[in-house]
Amino acid sequence: MQPQGTQTEAQVAAIIDEFKALEGPLLPILHGIQEEFGYVPQEALPVIAGALNLSNAEVHGVVTFYHDYRSKPAGRHVLKLCQAEACQSMGSDAVAAQVKTALGIGFHETAGDGSVTLEPVYCLGLCACAPAAMLDGEVIGRVDADAVAEIVREVRT
Numbered sequence: 001m002q003p004q005g006t007q008t009e010a011q012v013a014a015i016i017d018e019f020k021a022l023e024g025p026l027l028p029i030l031h032g033i034q035e036e037f038g039y040v041p042q043e044a045l046p047v048i049a050g051a052l053n054l055s056n057a058e059v060h061g062v063v064t065f066y067h068d069y070r071s072k073p074a075g076r077h078v079l080k081l082c083q084a085e086a087c088q089s090m091g092s093d094a095v096a097a098q099v100k101t102a103l104g105i106g107f108h109e110t111a112g113d114g115s116v117t118l119e120p121v122y123c124l125g126l127c128a129c130a131p132a133a134m135l136d137g138e139v140i141g142r143v144d145a146d147a148v149a150e151i152v153r154e155v156r157t
Contacts, residue, residue, distance in 0.1 A: 073110075079133060080119045129141025
């Protein structure tokens with residue numbers, strides 16, 4: 001059996017091979033890696049950098065710049081709360097406070113039981129139905145205290 005690092009590097013290399021011929025392959029490679037692992041493992045960065053003739057810092061900079069890339073696995077559910085201006089004007093700060101209290105975690109954190117990861121986002125395109133959230137890819141508009149309670153029930157089951 002291969003050591004875990006070697007297996008990860010082999011999987012990363014296969015993903016790089018799949019996308020390397022594209023113009024501007026870094027983002028598709030990172031998306032492929034995140035889809036495969038659920039996050040971008042730290043040991044993948046030098047493999048990507050070497051394959052694309054980039055520095056480790058350049059790859060790290062891209063991974064940390066974009067909010068959708070994770071450096072560690074997410075929970076079973078991912079809850080994104082919009083923090084853009086339209087949602088703020090409709091009370092997203094209060095919604096975020098309720099969610100954080102109910103789940104016992106802050107933004108960029110995963111519950112201790114692995115049930116949910118909470119992430120801020122800056123516009124879900126649901127401004128007319130603010131405040132908005134997204135749970136596992138499904139958008140939710142007009143999030144209020146009742147919606148928060150339902151979301152918390154759903155992620156805890």
